Every structure is written in structure tokens, then in C-alpha cells.
Amino acid sequence: MFRRNFSSQPSFLTKISKETQPFIKPQVPASSKPTSSSFKKPSLDMARSFNVLPTSQSTVNTSFNTVSSSQQTQADTANTSFTSDADPTEVPNNFFVRTSSTTIGSLSDQDLSAIMPFFALFICQRIALERSISLADLVRNMDIASACASPIAFWTSLHEHPKISHIKYKDSDRLWSAMKRKYDGYTDDDYTYDGYTYDGYTFKGQINLRSKRSGPIFRLELYPILPDKSCRFQRKYGADRFLYLNVPELEVKAWTGGTQEDLANIRERWEEWLHTEHKFLHRKWRVFHIEPLKKAKTRGRNAEVTHRSRIVLFATEGCGISQKRTVGELLDWFLPFGRNQGQSFCKAYARFDLGLSRTTPTLIFKPSQLRFVKDITATGDREATEFDDPGLHWVEIPRNIVMNDGCSKMSVGAAIAIWRKYKKFWGINGPLPSAFQGRIGGAKGLWMISDESFTKDPEHLEIWVEISESQLKFQPHPEDESDATFDRIRLTFEVSNYSTTPAHSDLHISFIPIMADRGVPRDDIADYMRERLDVARKDLLERVTNPVKLYEYVHKNSSISREGSEMAWQAALPLGLEDRIKLLLESGFSPCSLQVLAKNVSRFVQKQHLLQESKLKTPLGKATYLFGVADPIGVLQPGEVHIQFSSSFVDEVTDEKYLNLKGHNLLVARQPAIRNSDIQKVRAVTRPGLSHLVDLVVFPSVGQFPLAGKLQGGDYDGDIFWLCWEDKLVHPFRNAPAPVKSPEPKHYGIEVDRRKLEDLKVRANDEASIDWFLEEAFRFRNAPSLLGIVTTYLEKLAYHENRLSSFKLDRLSDIHDLLVDAPKQGYTFTMVHWQKYLQNRLGCRSNMRQPIHKDAMDACAAVKDSRADVDKTREKQYSYKRDNIIDYLYFEIVRSHNVATMKEMKDILSTANEADTHLLFPHHGLAELQDPIINEEVRRVKEEMWQIYNSWNVSTHKDDKDKSIEDFARVVEDLYARFTAIEPVNKDHPLIKTWLHSWLRPDSRLWDRLRASILYAKLPNANAQTFVFQMAGDELAKIKAENFTHTSYIVADIRANMKPKPIKAPVPDDEWDEDEDEDGVVRSSATQQV
Structure with missing residues (x-):
């Protein structure tokens, strides 16, 4: 890509090793050369290709361009891509390096592109990058036609390469069948699926900014091809024609790869690179979209952000592409430019976000089934004032405001058909939702059902959907106005979300200052938080002494992790703390008797406390999040809302249950909340005509201004609203006037x-x-x-x-x-x-100190998973402002309560120091044999174990603060290898011979259990249990579990599916953005390490 020039040598020369000759590139025209600089401005002298191979790997073809040598000269004249050459021994994977265009033996570029499908090329390129070899080298001796015929043959062929001993992540076997369906799982006649849960795939990677002053400026990294939701563009052209690349942050202050002037030059060239054509794996690509990346949900709030945005490239032509398409044709297929000339070009470009959002395609509508309707506008009815603060200034409200911005109706018949297809695609069950958030044609928003799901009315059972003026973001194509010519993909209803049974919510930190400003006494908020924390403490302390209830608690509060056969292990225990606790609990251990389990449970609870303190969230009994819609029939008056639940909403502390909120006053808000008007007090009612709209909050369409618009400018196209009916928090609250005009x-x-x-x-x-x-x-x-x-x-x-x-x-x-x-x-x-x-x-200074509670929250978010850092975080004292409500609640209520809870829990678990007779039983059985040879073997084995334990103490405790997680992992694996290598010397002894024989399966011997029991007997003291279980935890767990009557084995994959499923409810992130859809897939830990 970019190329550095460090001397007076011609710009086309690159740093090389002794054995390698320089690769000569076309020189940059004189007009484009920089005049003088030790770090010259990166030049644009590469052909339009994404080449990622070291120039020194081979003098034969490593470019893999789709054109032949004779064709390439013409294609290269544009000189539009960045290059960056370096010593390959220092930087093995150059980023976007142009190489020669000769052939690899008898295998030419054209042969490769004709035989190997694109997804296989992509996988090979990823593995080549990981192994620091060229793609040409990787496939040199591969019988490509047969290797790509099946996944087994493909992986077997790759493993035959001398540098590929182990492939950490193998892409799904389903890619081979998905290839035949454009990687997306639908036919042109209808969206029919073959039963796979995720039948779409996305090609992704990232560009990394290197920090070294020599070698390439950037380095390409490709991700495994994972199952993913698809977008409309992918469903039209095939997922393999889109490449998603996370791009590095180029506004960095501390970059060791050069100066700030160098970075400025790089940014300038990057802007040019975005607008040029490139080649990658036999295809021509153009960047057509840039989107911000969602903030990673990491514990460390101050963690360095290396990638803030993502580019999307479209393959216009090349390997495996039957129909060439320009970027203009691509974009015009989604949004017809000719019909939308009057739209702002910035808004028009933003509409392409809809075509790239991850959705589930369901029902195909005909144009005759689309009903275009006008928006509901303000009626002029006086706004409700019963909860307003009379001491504040209330301004006049403009006329003709849209009251149902973003929402409309669809027939029950259409909703049933959509839900049936959605359930089949995802393999789920459940009653018909009251509303679907989605897209169709040029429209987006939230669609509510028109009547009860059990209706027999023919009008409601017909297939139709209304599209209001505010939902239509651009004018449709002319052909989409006729049933004979419409595009089936464009007029497919794409589901992005839907209403579900609500779950309990927390009291968000941003809501607290607003409550205090609006009249809720500080002590009332503090008392309520203390009451809820007391209940949580009581529940926790009861669970600690009950392994069954503790297991439920750990599962409920666990983060998303790989389970089953894909769960990560470290030595003899699962790597994840919660998985480690689950294994020990499943095996029959109790934290009240096993010290290592008690320590792990204490760490787990402490992590939960730190997580709570990093966000300052307090559980609420009478609060939830719901999608909001506007009253479709106009029966709600200003200041009223209709809320009806599909099943009882239960406050587990008071045992109160609610099917509706009739007669309750409640607070409604949305995130982010920054103004004192971003929470409004309303009255809940029930209206028979709205009874079919369950698990939604229905706002009035009568009045002067939409209630959603008073809450940070919200609307009804999919916004999620927080609702709270805790009387202690609601009763004293008084509304503040919200802005009703957009600022200029x-x-x-x-x-x-x-x-x-x-x-x-x-x-x-x-x-x-x-x-x-x-x-x-x-x-x-x-x-x-x-x-x-x-x-x-x-x-x-x-x-x-x-x-x-x-x-x-x-x-x-x-x-x-x-x-x-x-x-x-x-x-x-x-x-x-x-x-x-x-x-x-404003007369404000630029720098201002952040709140004290933010310092403490950041420390909690950044704390490492080790006892030393947790203790250090707890011991730090802060000089906070007691008159600030957040400081007060944080330090004097939540934090102090958590510290007291931990003390009580540790007191309960302090008795966990007794020896486990079940684990000692095999060892005692050996002693009862009274065999001198066996006794000598046991003595010798114990001596070896003692030596390993001494090494453990030295490696894990000396200069412990300076050791990283990776250092600890290496120590553990080395000691574990030594431990598992311990075997009896007298292998011909009749009894010992039976221990070492694999009776039931190749990797299982009785000796493994005996060795584990001997280790436990040698080191029975509580202080050594961490070491003992790290070395032999899996075998000790089996010994323990087999001592319980009716213990049964469950294979890992079945166990992973037996866990209770969390309630799917619309709970927003702190930075909720409906337009910014997630990829719909959780990347595995293996992917993150690629």
C-alpha cells in the first residue's frame, strides 16, 4: 500500500535482504514526486491491486491479479494504489505490495481463478498471511480442483504444506454448499432456506497501522468467514462481492512509525486511495461505503481505540462474477438517483446504510399490497399540564408537527406470514409480536399489527402494509410500482427487530441527576437503591451456600462465552472464570468446603461488583424498556400512554405482578438523556381499541407535540423507551419543558x-x-x-x-x-x-477535570482480572463532592454496600478448608494395597509433584506484578506438560500395567485419575488448591462427580444447549443508535486472535 522512502535511492527501490533482488516498480511521474523529505509522501504508483505478499517470497507470480501479464500493463496505467515494501524478514506480511505477473510453474493466474472459488482463495490468503508465506507458496503443490471439491479435501490439502502444522480456526463446512447460493441461502424464486440457522456469510478483515519506522505502513489481516446476517445488497449481488475492512485510526498523537507530518501525508494519500479501483484475489474492487464502528464493549473504558470506522468494497468484476456492475449501477439499484434528485446528497448517501444493515428477509410484498398513507399531524389539543413544573418557562409549540414519525400499520395476515418465515429461518417459536422493526423498498420504521392476532376479519387477514410519508426515505423505482415488473428483493420485508416480553431494567446513571433536578429527593433515591442492594445481597448470600442456586446465579450473570466443545481450556481447567466455577459446581463441589471454588466464587462476585460500579446501575423492580408507537386510532389524550403486557410482569421483591399499568403514573425516557426534560411524567391508561398492542408503549397521536420528540428528539421508527413506575421515584417528579424547535x-x-x-x-x-x-x-x-x-x-x-x-x-x-x-x-x-x-x-476553558466518580468508574472498568489489581482499586481513596448526587450515591451507597457484601461473603466461605474424602479415596486405596513397589512409585511421584509445585510458587509469585496474562499462561502450560508427563517407572508391574492401558478410549487411562488423587493427597492444604486444580482439575472433577448416585455424562455440545435462555428484550446500549445495526454475529475468541 503506502511505501516509505528513506534515502536518495529511486522511490521504486525497496529494502531487501541479501538473498533477494529488488523488485522494480514503475516510477511515479515527476509531477507527483515530493521534493524533499526524509519521510517522503507515500506515492500512488501501484496497479489497482490489493496485493499482500512479501516481495522476497518468490520471483514468480505472487500477485494473483485477474488479468494476464499482457492485460496488466493497460490496467496499471491508472497507478492508483499504495505500495509499501520492506525487508520481509522483518515484516513478513507486506500490505498491498505489487509483485510480478509471471506464472507459477504450470499454474497461471487464469488457471487459478478458473478453478478455485473466491471463498477458497480468501481462506488461503488468510492462512498465508497468518503463516507469513505467499499465497503462491501455499497452493503450489495443491490439486486445486479436487481440494476445493469438499471441505475435508480442502483442509487435508492445506495440512500437507510443511509450514501448516495446525490451523487454529477452520471456516464452516457450510461454505461449500452456500457457494452455490451466493453465500446467502435463498433462491431467485423465493426466500427458501435449507434449515441452516445462519445461512449468510460475510467477508471481513482489518487494516492495521504498523508502529515501526521500517517496512510497510499498513498490514492486512483477514478474518475467518463466519455465519452472519445478510443485508439487502448481499442478497442481490452475493455476499462474496462485498469486503468489509476495519480501517485504522489515523488521527493518533503517539505514533512511533513516523512524525505527525508523516501521518498527515498518509491521511492525504488514504483519501485518494478510497476513490480508486483496486485488485484483490482476481477481482476488481471499489470502496463505496464508510461507516463508523460501534464502540467495543470492553471492560477498559480508556482502552486505546485503534479502529473507528469500516469501509465496504464492492467487486465490480473478476473471478466467479458472471455480471459486471459498476458502483453507480450498484447504488442506483438500491436508490434510483433519477427519482431523488431533490434530496440532499448527504441524506441520500446515508440511505445506503439501510441497504447494508443486517436484517432477516421474510415476506415478499407486491406493489399492489403497499398502501402509501399520509402522516398523522398535530391536532392542536392542549398538552397535558398536570405534572408540569409551574416555576419554569413553557414556550409556544409550532403547528403541524408529525405525531407518528416512523411508525405505521401492517395487516395481521402480513404479520403472521412474516413471523412464520422468521421463525422458520431462525428455528424459534413464540406468539406473534405486536410490532416489527424493519425495512421495505425505500421505507424504514416500526410496523404494528392492525388487529388482534386471532381476528377473523377478512380485511385484517389480507396481505398489506402501510407506508407513511415519514417512513419513506426515498422515492422507489418505477418498476416497483407494478406487480408485473417489481424487484422481489427490494420489496421483501426485512426484519431487524420485533417486540418481545419485557425484562426488568436498571436505573441508569444518566437518569439520576434528572430525577434530582425534577424534585425527587436525594435521600429517597439513596433509600431505594439501598433497599434493592440489600435484597440482592440477601439473595447472593443464600445462594453461596446452595450449589444449585449458585450455579443459576453464575450462569445468569456470566458474559457471553464459547461453551461446549469450543470452550477454551487452560491446563486442566476451563479458561473462563465462570466456566471454571460451573465445572466445579456441576461436579458436586461446594464453595463452603472447597477453597479453590470459594476463591473463584469470590473473584466472580467481585468482578460483578466492579462491573456494576463501572456503570453505576442499580436494579429496579418496576421498570422496563419497550418499543414505542403512536396511537393509530387517536383515543389517547395528551399525557396518556397505553401499556399492556402479554404475560405478567413481576416485581420479584414485592411479588406484585402487572398485566397492564392502568392508573399508574410513570416516568418515560430514552437514552442518551442529558437535559432535565429528557424524562417526562405521564399517566398510564388502558383503551379497548389498543388491546392488541401488547409489550409496547403506545403514545398519543392527539395533541400539539409528540411525546417521543420531547425525549432527546426521539421518534417511533424503532426507538426504545425506558418506563418506570416506582412510586417513590415517580410521585415527586415534575416535568421540565423540552425543546420544541431544532436549534439553528x-x-x-x-x-x-x-x-x-x-x-x-x-x-x-x-x-x-x-x-x-x-x-x-x-x-x-x-x-x-x-x-x-x-x-x-x-x-x-x-x-x-x-x-x-x-x-x-x-x-x-x-x-x-x-x-x-x-x-x-x-x-x-x-x-x-x-x-x-x-x-x-461561552467563555469556558478548554480543559476541565472529569467528575470524581468517573475516575473511580474508569478504574473499575480497567481493572485486570487479578486479585492484586482488584484490591488496589478497592483501597484507593477519593476526595469526592458529597453535594453531587452521583458522587454521593456512588461512594456512600453502592461502593460501600459492595465492600460490606464481600466481607460477609468471605466470612461465610472462610470455613472452606476441609479435605475432600472423595478425592482422597483413590490415593487411600493405593496405600491399602501395601505393595512395596506401588508405595515406592507413589513416593517418587509425590517428589516430582513437589518439585513442580516449587516451580509454580517461584514462577507465579516472584515479581507477580510484572507478569502479564500471557506470561502466566506460558508458565501454566509448561508446568502442566511436566505434570502430565509423570508416569510410573515400573511399567511391567501387573497392576501398574493396567493403570497405563487405555481401556475405554485412546486418551483415557486409570493412571490419570490416580495421579490426580495423589497430587491432591500430597498438597491437601488450602493454599495449594489453586495449583492442584490447575494441574488436575478435570480428573478431580470426574472423581467427585462419580461419587454421587445417578450421575450421568452429557456431551459438551448437548450441555451447551441445556443452559437456560435469557429473555430477549429490547434493552439498549448506552449509545443506542437504531440506524447503526450490529453484524448480528458474535465473533469467537479464535477469530479475534486472527
């Missing part, structure tokens, strides 16, 4: 680009206009977002002023609201704009 960007120094598609003269068949459109759109997508900076500063200022509303705070809240959709709105707001407004308009 120019008043805050924000520049607005209002150009439309017609101004850019965008035409699908005009490549120049498409290039310009993408270049202008990328400029907004690549611009650094200041939303996080503004939000953080707003929190700091609110903490400093110890209030939520002031002239400065309200202005900063306005900027926050404007920046939420900055790229879509065409807004430009840079650090210069921010600093100027902050200092000149």
Missing part, C-alpha cells in the same frame, strides 16, 4: 452543506458524477466526529456547576443534539469551530 446550526458555528443530488448532477451511468458524489460523501464520513468530545465536556461542566440546566449547559446540549446526525445533515464542525465557540461565545 449557524448560531453555534456549524457549517451546513445543503447541496442536492441534482447540484452534483449524479447519474448512475456517469462514472465521473458517481466518483464526485462518493468523494463528497466520504469527506463528511471521514471527518472526525466531535460528538464524544462535546458530550464529555457537557458532563464535566454539569459536574462543575452541579446542575443540569444553565445558559452554557443548554447551549452545549444544543450542539450535542445537532451533532448526533452531523454527516447525514451535511454539518461541518471542527476542533477549530469547537474551541472558538467554547472560548469566545
Whole structure:
């Protein structure tokens, strides 16, 4: 890709080893060469190819371009890709390095592309990168046709390579069958599936910014091809024509690979690279989309962010592609440019997010089944005032506001058909949801069912769906207006989510200051939190002494992990703390008697406390999250909401249960909440005409302003609302006036680009206009977002002023609201704009100390999984502001309560020091034999074990603070290898011979159990149990479990599916963004290490 130049040598020379000759590249035209710099501006002198092979690996073909040698000269004239050559012995995997175009023996480029399918090429390239070899080398002796015929043959062939002893992650066998269905599992006639749960695949990777001053600037890393939800573009063109690459953050202050001037040059060249064509694995690719990456859900809040965005490339032509398509044709297939010329080009580009969002395709609608309807507008009825704060200023509300923005109805017949297909695809069961969040054609939003699910009314059983004006984001294609010509993929209803039985929610940290500002006494909030924490403590302490209930607690509070046959192990125990606890509990151990289990349970609970303190969330008994819709029949009055549950919602502390909330006052909010008006108090009612809308919160469509719009500018296209009916928190609450007019960007120094598609003269068949459109759109997508900076500063200022509303705070809240959709709105707001407004308009200093509770929360989030760091975090003292409600609740309620809980729990578990007779039984049996040879063997074995234990003590305790997790893992594995190598010397002894024989399976011997029992007998003291179980935990668990009547074996994969399933409920992240869909797949630990 990028290439560094370090001397006066010609720019096409690259650093090489002694045995390697330099590879000569075409020189850059003189006009494009930099004049002088020790780090010259990266040049654009590579052909349009994503080549990732070391130049020194071979002088034969390693480029794998789709064109032949004679064709390549013409294709290379554009010189549009970055190169970066280096000493391959130092950097084995060059990133985007152009190589020669000769052949590999008798295997030419054309032969390879004709025989090997793209997914196989992709897998081979990934493995080649992992092993630091060239793709050519990897496949040199492979019989490609037969190897690609089946997964078994493919992996067997790869294992025959001398440098491929073990492949850590093997891609799914289903790829071979998915290849025949465009990697997506549907036919052109209908969306019919063959029973696979995930029948879509996505090709992904990431570009890493290297920190060394020599060698390539970037390094390519490919991910395994994993099952994934698909998007509309993939369903049309095939998932293999889209490549998703996470791109590195180039705005870094501490980069050791060069200077800030170098980085500026790299950023400039990167912008050019985005707009050029490239070659990769026999295909031509173009970048057509840039999207922000969701913040990783890591424990460390201050962890360095290396990748903030992702690019999506489209293969226009090449290997395995029957129909060439330009990027313009791709985009025009989704959004017809000709019919949407009046739309802002920034908004038009943002619509492609919908085509790339991960959804489940279900029912295909005909154009005659689409009913386009007008939005419901404000009626002018007076807004409810019974809960308003009369001491605040309430402004006049504009007229003709849309009251049902983003939601509409679909027939029960359509909903039933959609649900039937969805259930079949995912293999689930359940009653018909009341609403589906999805997309169809140019529309997105939330669709509620038109009547009861059991209706017999023919009108409601017909297939139809309404599309309101606010749901339609762009005008459809002309052919999609006729049943004879419509595109089946575009008019498929794509489900992204649906309403479900609600779960209990927490009291979010951002809601607390608003409650205090709106009249809820601090002591009432503190008392309520203390009551709930007391209940949680009592429940925990009861579970600790009951292994069955403790198992349920651990499972319920465990993070997502690999289970079954894919669960990671370290020596003789599962790697994950919760998995380790589960294994010991399943085997019959109790933390009240086994010290190592007691220690692990204590660590687990302490981790839960630290997680709670890192977010300051307190469980609530009468609160939940629900999708919100607007009243479709207009029976709710302003200030009223309708809430009805499909099954009883139970407060487990008070045993109160609710089927509806009739007669209750409640608080409603959505995240993020920053203003004192972002929580509103309303009254719950029930209306017979809305009885079919269960597990939803129905807001009024009558009045002057939509209730959702008062909550951080929310709407009904899929927003999730927090509802709370805890009387202690609701009763004293008084509403504050919400902004009813959008702030004017120019008043805050924000520049607005209002150009439309017609101004850019965008035409699908005009490549120049498409290039310009993408270049202008990328400029907004690549611009650094200041939303996080503004939000953080707003929190700091609110903490400093110890209030939520002031002239400065309200202005900063306005900027926050404007920046939420900055790229879509065409807004430009840079650090210069921010600093100027902050200092000149508000008179605020740039740097401000963060809240004290944030310091403590960050420390909890960043704490490592070790006792020393946990203790250090607990021991640190903070000088907090007691008059700040968050500081007070954090330090004097939650934290102090958790410390007291841990003390009580450790007191209960302090008795866990008795020897386990079940584990000692095999050892005692050996002594009872009174055989001198066996006694001598036991003595010698114990001596070897003692030596290993001494090594353990030295390696794990000396300079423990300086050892990393990786260092500890290496120590454990080395000692485990020594332990498992311990065997009797007198192998010809008749009895010993039976111990060493594999009677039941090749890798199982009686000696393994005996050795484990001997180790336990040698080191029975509590302090040694961590070592004992790390070396022999799996065998000791088997010995323990076999001492219980009716113990049965369960294979790992079945066990993984026997766990209780968590309730699927719409609980948003802290940064909820409906448009920013997740990939719908959890990457395995093996993938993360690729």
C-alpha cells in the first residue's frame, strides 16, 4: 500500500535482504514526486491491486491479479494504489505490495481463478498471511480442483504444506454448499432456506497501522468467514462481492512509525486511495461505503481505540462474477438517483446504510399490497399540564408537527406470514409480536399489527402494509410500482427487530441527576437503591451456600462465552472464570468446603461488583424498556400512554405482578438523556381499541407535540423507551419543558452543506458524477466526529456547576443534539469551530477535570482480572463532592454496600478448608494395597509433584506484578506438560500395567485419575488448591462427580444447549443508535486472535 522512502535511492527501490533482488516498480511521474523529505509522501504508483505478499517470497507470480501479464500493463496505467515494501524478514506480511505477473510453474493466474472459488482463495490468503508465506507458496503443490471439491479435501490439502502444522480456526463446512447460493441461502424464486440457522456469510478483515519506522505502513489481516446476517445488497449481488475492512485510526498523537507530518501525508494519500479501483484475489474492487464502528464493549473504558470506522468494497468484476456492475449501477439499484434528485446528497448517501444493515428477509410484498398513507399531524389539543413544573418557562409549540414519525400499520395476515418465515429461518417459536422493526423498498420504521392476532376479519387477514410519508426515505423505482415488473428483493420485508416480553431494567446513571433536578429527593433515591442492594445481597448470600442456586446465579450473570466443545481450556481447567466455577459446581463441589471454588466464587462476585460500579446501575423492580408507537386510532389524550403486557410482569421483591399499568403514573425516557426534560411524567391508561398492542408503549397521536420528540428528539421508527413506575421515584417528579424547535446550526458555528443530488448532477451511468458524489460523501464520513468530545465536556461542566440546566449547559446540549446526525445533515464542525465557540461565545476553558466518580468508574472498568489489581482499586481513596448526587450515591451507597457484601461473603466461605474424602479415596486405596513397589512409585511421584509445585510458587509469585496474562499462561502450560508427563517407572508391574492401558478410549487411562488423587493427597492444604486444580482439575472433577448416585455424562455440545435462555428484550446500549445495526454475529475468541 503506502511505501516509505528513506534515502536518495529511486522511490521504486525497496529494502531487501541479501538473498533477494529488488523488485522494480514503475516510477511515479515527476509531477507527483515530493521534493524533499526524509519521510517522503507515500506515492500512488501501484496497479489497482490489493496485493499482500512479501516481495522476497518468490520471483514468480505472487500477485494473483485477474488479468494476464499482457492485460496488466493497460490496467496499471491508472497507478492508483499504495505500495509499501520492506525487508520481509522483518515484516513478513507486506500490505498491498505489487509483485510480478509471471506464472507459477504450470499454474497461471487464469488457471487459478478458473478453478478455485473466491471463498477458497480468501481462506488461503488468510492462512498465508497468518503463516507469513505467499499465497503462491501455499497452493503450489495443491490439486486445486479436487481440494476445493469438499471441505475435508480442502483442509487435508492445506495440512500437507510443511509450514501448516495446525490451523487454529477452520471456516464452516457450510461454505461449500452456500457457494452455490451466493453465500446467502435463498433462491431467485423465493426466500427458501435449507434449515441452516445462519445461512449468510460475510467477508471481513482489518487494516492495521504498523508502529515501526521500517517496512510497510499498513498490514492486512483477514478474518475467518463466519455465519452472519445478510443485508439487502448481499442478497442481490452475493455476499462474496462485498469486503468489509476495519480501517485504522489515523488521527493518533503517539505514533512511533513516523512524525505527525508523516501521518498527515498518509491521511492525504488514504483519501485518494478510497476513490480508486483496486485488485484483490482476481477481482476488481471499489470502496463505496464508510461507516463508523460501534464502540467495543470492553471492560477498559480508556482502552486505546485503534479502529473507528469500516469501509465496504464492492467487486465490480473478476473471478466467479458472471455480471459486471459498476458502483453507480450498484447504488442506483438500491436508490434510483433519477427519482431523488431533490434530496440532499448527504441524506441520500446515508440511505445506503439501510441497504447494508443486517436484517432477516421474510415476506415478499407486491406493489399492489403497499398502501402509501399520509402522516398523522398535530391536532392542536392542549398538552397535558398536570405534572408540569409551574416555576419554569413553557414556550409556544409550532403547528403541524408529525405525531407518528416512523411508525405505521401492517395487516395481521402480513404479520403472521412474516413471523412464520422468521421463525422458520431462525428455528424459534413464540406468539406473534405486536410490532416489527424493519425495512421495505425505500421505507424504514416500526410496523404494528392492525388487529388482534386471532381476528377473523377478512380485511385484517389480507396481505398489506402501510407506508407513511415519514417512513419513506426515498422515492422507489418505477418498476416497483407494478406487480408485473417489481424487484422481489427490494420489496421483501426485512426484519431487524420485533417486540418481545419485557425484562426488568436498571436505573441508569444518566437518569439520576434528572430525577434530582425534577424534585425527587436525594435521600429517597439513596433509600431505594439501598433497599434493592440489600435484597440482592440477601439473595447472593443464600445462594453461596446452595450449589444449585449458585450455579443459576453464575450462569445468569456470566458474559457471553464459547461453551461446549469450543470452550477454551487452560491446563486442566476451563479458561473462563465462570466456566471454571460451573465445572466445579456441576461436579458436586461446594464453595463452603472447597477453597479453590470459594476463591473463584469470590473473584466472580467481585468482578460483578466492579462491573456494576463501572456503570453505576442499580436494579429496579418496576421498570422496563419497550418499543414505542403512536396511537393509530387517536383515543389517547395528551399525557396518556397505553401499556399492556402479554404475560405478567413481576416485581420479584414485592411479588406484585402487572398485566397492564392502568392508573399508574410513570416516568418515560430514552437514552442518551442529558437535559432535565429528557424524562417526562405521564399517566398510564388502558383503551379497548389498543388491546392488541401488547409489550409496547403506545403514545398519543392527539395533541400539539409528540411525546417521543420531547425525549432527546426521539421518534417511533424503532426507538426504545425506558418506563418506570416506582412510586417513590415517580410521585415527586415534575416535568421540565423540552425543546420544541431544532436549534439553528449557524448560531453555534456549524457549517451546513445543503447541496442536492441534482447540484452534483449524479447519474448512475456517469462514472465521473458517481466518483464526485462518493468523494463528497466520504469527506463528511471521514471527518472526525466531535460528538464524544462535546458530550464529555457537557458532563464535566454539569459536574462543575452541579446542575443540569444553565445558559452554557443548554447551549452545549444544543450542539450535542445537532451533532448526533452531523454527516447525514451535511454539518461541518471542527476542533477549530469547537474551541472558538467554547472560548469566545461561552467563555469556558478548554480543559476541565472529569467528575470524581468517573475516575473511580474508569478504574473499575480497567481493572485486570487479578486479585492484586482488584484490591488496589478497592483501597484507593477519593476526595469526592458529597453535594453531587452521583458522587454521593456512588461512594456512600453502592461502593460501600459492595465492600460490606464481600466481607460477609468471605466470612461465610472462610470455613472452606476441609479435605475432600472423595478425592482422597483413590490415593487411600493405593496405600491399602501395601505393595512395596506401588508405595515406592507413589513416593517418587509425590517428589516430582513437589518439585513442580516449587516451580509454580517461584514462577507465579516472584515479581507477580510484572507478569502479564500471557506470561502466566506460558508458565501454566509448561508446568502442566511436566505434570502430565509423570508416569510410573515400573511399567511391567501387573497392576501398574493396567493403570497405563487405555481401556475405554485412546486418551483415557486409570493412571490419570490416580495421579490426580495423589497430587491432591500430597498438597491437601488450602493454599495449594489453586495449583492442584490447575494441574488436575478435570480428573478431580470426574472423581467427585462419580461419587454421587445417578450421575450421568452429557456431551459438551448437548450441555451447551441445556443452559437456560435469557429473555430477549429490547434493552439498549448506552449509545443506542437504531440506524447503526450490529453484524448480528458474535465473533469467537479464535477469530479475534486472527
